[in-house]
Amino acid sequence: MDELETARSMAVDALTRVAGGAYSNLQLDKMIAHSTLNDADRRLLTNIVYGTIQHQLTLEYYLSHFIKPNQKVQTWVKMTLLISLYQMLYLDRVPNRAIFNEAIEIAKDRGHEGIRRFVTGVLHAVDREGVPDVNAITDPTERLSVTYSMPQWLVLDLQKQVGDQKTTSILETINQPAAQSVRVNAAVSTVADAQAALEAAGYDVQVSEVAGDALRVDGQPANHSELFENGQLTIQDESAMLPVEALQIQPGDQVLDACAAPGGKTTQIAAALDPAAGGLVTALDLHEKKVKLIAKNAARLHVADRVDAMALDARKVDNEFKNDTFDKILVDAPCSGIGLIRRKPEIRYDKTPEDSQHLQQIQLAILDAVSRKLKRQGTLVYSTCTILDTENNDVVNQFLATHPNFELVRVTTTRGVKDDRTTDTLTIYPDDFDTDGFFVSAMRRKA
CATH class of the missing domain: 1.10.940.10 (NusB-like)
Incomplete structure (x- = not known):
């Protein structure tokens, strides 16, 4: 330096x-x-x-x-x-x-x-x-791009997807600071107990209107708190908790988390499982280093007894698992991450439309591979932290078109998020609840 x-x-x-x-x-x-x-x-x-x-x-x-x-x-x-x-x-x-x-x-x-x-x-x-004055820019797309510092291709994609008014609303929020939220570890605590303990420690706390186990926390970083250290809570965005809610985990379920690192959703799944009833989540990631991180987080959150983490490409599950093995499967797929712009602002400049097309092929390959491992009547949740249809609804539609043994079911969440929507899939935009952008879909394997 x-x-x-x-x-x-x-x-x-x-x-x-x-x-x-x-x-x-x-x-x-x-x-x-x-x-x-x-x-x-x-x-x-x-x-x-x-x-x-x-x-x-x-x-x-x-x-x-x-x-x-x-x-x-x-x-x-x-x-x-x-x-x-x-x-x-x-x-x-x-x-x-x-x-x-x-x-x-x-x-x-x-x-x-x-x-x-x-x-x-x-x-x-x-x-x-x-x-x-940016208002002197005559081209409306360029004007939005410059005003909100968003590449023109992303502005155009959003305009086609949600219209001009909603696009402007999304753009107005992406440069605002992200709120701090935590997930209360349901394996060892309750939302009420965690809220009381955080408030006693000097934090300003609100119960989330988005996720059932979430709290919004103002004050010092929550990962400096005693509750974080002793595994009563973990840092997680509210919208990122919704895919696991959509799985509707039962205590004795066998669950596959196909793209698991760093383990936020794995440990959320695990908190709803009962190892005495046979409940187990198998967590996959490509890299051994990340698998160790999943195991470390599971230990901190006191759920290691119901987590089996292994290094495996989700596209190669045939090498490890028989068909009809899992009751529930989560594919929180690798994606462009456009929903995380408030936390990772440079994402918008690094990505291209071609990236989304390339990722779509990976996403479809993962879904195809893991779908055979799901039991009949089992639930497959596909989620991403992007807000682009190319990686979201388009992927779901293509998967269903080539897998007639699956049907789309309506995503339901603990707090009934956007229950008045007209779609079975659920898209959370950053301006909806001041959270990260997220997409959640649920599909059932037919009997």
Whole structure:
């Protein structure tokens, strides 16, 4: 790292690495762990990195009006300018003088005099002239793309899927901070007991309107709480709990969690099982390292006696399991993750329409392979953390078209989420309940 270890300089480092393919959350965790920053500067670093990524297309649009069209700008220089614009436009309490001074120091520390002059000139021009009005963009899709920093292909896909009004509503929420939610471990506690204990520890707690075992928690990170340490709760988004609710687990069920890591849904399934009644969830993941993580989480949550985790590609279940083995199967499939944009803001820039088409083939292959392992009258739940029909309803429809021995059944949840909907499948958009976006479908194997 450069000699200048400040929140802003480290933000430039992090964003430069993210531009090269690194994950923002991992970069931040690593940097903060090895830094000497105080708490306030750590918060500033986190705010600048996530905020700049969230508003990147908007900031790039503004910046393009102050740089010549063909001018080559090094990535770290561009990031220095983008974080400066972000602070000027989105952070009320930071004076421009402080922003300018540190940007110029970063330019001096890393580059030559020409770069320092360039950075100084651009920032003073922005300060003097102001940024251009996005409402001047005549193309409506481009205007939405720039306003909400969402690639145009994603805007178009959503418009086709849910219409202009709902698309705008979704876009308005994706750059808002994600709420902190926890799942109470039903194997050892109750929602009421966990709520009381968290409130006694100083947290502000609300019972979820989305998931039966969920609480919304304001305050310190919930994974610092005693309840997390002793396995009474785990960190999980409310909408991510709905696929397991849709399985309607019975205590003695044999369950397959086909794409299980890191084990949030595996342990949720396990909490509803009774090993004395023969209840067991078999959890699969491709990688041994992730299988160990599933086992570790199961142990922390006191459900290891009803979890069998193994390294196996779900497309190769024929190698391990006989047909008609499981009462319930969950395929929480690998997907584009577009529903997680609030937590992983760079996802929107990394994905392409081709990615969704490629993933669709993997999703269908997994469903085809595991479907033979389900008992007659058993339930197969297919879920994703994306909100794109290509990976959701289109996959379900294609699977049903080639598997006439399966039928779609209506997804039901503990709290009756969106029970007035006209579809059997359930799509949760980020603006519905201020949660991650999620898709849940349930299919039954015919007798």
